[in-house]
Amino acid sequence: xxxxxPPEAPAAVAAAAAVAAGxxxxxxxxxxxxxxxxxxxxxxxxxxxxxxxxxxxxxVPENATAxxxxxxxxxxxxxxxxxxxxxxxxxxxxxxxxxxxxCSFAELRPGRPHLLLxxxxxxxxxxxxxxxxxxxxxxGVGVTEEALLKRYDLVIHMTSVAAGMENLYDYGPGxxxxxxxxxxxxxxxxxxxxxxxx
Numbered sequence: 001x002x003x004x005x006p007p008e009a010p011a012a013v014a015a016a017a018a019v020a021a022g023x024x025x026x027x028x029x030x031x032x033x034x035x036x037x038x039x040x041x042x043x044x045x046x047x048x049x050x051x052x053x054x055x056x057x058x059x060v061p062e063n064a065t066a067x068x069x070x071x072x073x074x075x076x077x078x079x080x081x082x083x084x085x086x087x088x089x090x091x092x093x094x095x096x097x098x099x100x101x102x103c104s105f106a107e108l109r110p111g112r113p114h115l116l117l118x119x120x121x122x123x124x125x126x127x128x129x130x131x132x133x134x135x136x137x138x139x140g141v142g143v144t145e146e147a148l149l150k151r152y153d154l155v156i157h158m159t160s161v162a163a164g165m166e167n168l169y170d171y172g173p174g175x176x177x178x179x180x181x182x183x184x185x186x187x188x189x190x191x192x193x194x195x196x197x198x
Contacts, residue, residue, distance in 0.1 A: 024056075026106060026114040028099075030121040030152040034160030035182045042158065043117050056112040060102045062120040063094050085133050088125040089140045095122050096143075099151065121155075122148040128182075 031039040040062070047057045067090075068074055078084045099118065106114040123145065126134045138144060149155075 024110055024113045026103060026116060027154070028103075028116045028118065028152045029154045029156065030118040031156050031158055032120060032124055033158035034127065035186075037158035037160045039119050039158055043119050046117055050115055054112065056106055056109045056114045058102050058106045058114065058116050060099055060116055060118045060121075063098055064091055064120070067091065067094065080130075084129070085136045085140070088129055088133070088137045092122060092125050092137060092141050092143075095120075095125075096141075096151075118152065122151060 031043060033039060043059050047059050051057045074087075075083075078087060099116075099122070103116060106116060122143075125137055126145075129137060
């Protein structure tokens, strides 16, 4: 070191060594299931506990709620129409972009193993579409289900409280999640579809 130059900070030395060693692995875990399954709550607990074990944990949030909350919500007249397909295409494009962005952010800390926890993912739009609509969504975005599934290393299905504990399920204005617009019956149906996903 040059006389009078400040000593290198240990964190800077560690960061330089980590970059030289190459990137740490990135493990991508998807939590899926019908509305009201507790995915967001489980992710918060997992993030806290796994972070304490030395992992760089990045939570990729569910995008539909944020988009709907900030754009006037879901219009029920869209259900079963080309507008619903267009909405699901928008969600899917945004989800893919968001996942890629969070992965890039995680890679900014190359010295630590990375865990990306996804609160819903690219295939979740399938839960809210007919088979024909979902085919249109995939074709419109130019992807396949197989390619979307390969974006995750592990997929965990969580069952909606609407399937067995309906009294705990809430939705719509005045609920714990006002952006959730699915009735208990729709939530149960989505949960079954999530279990049957590829």
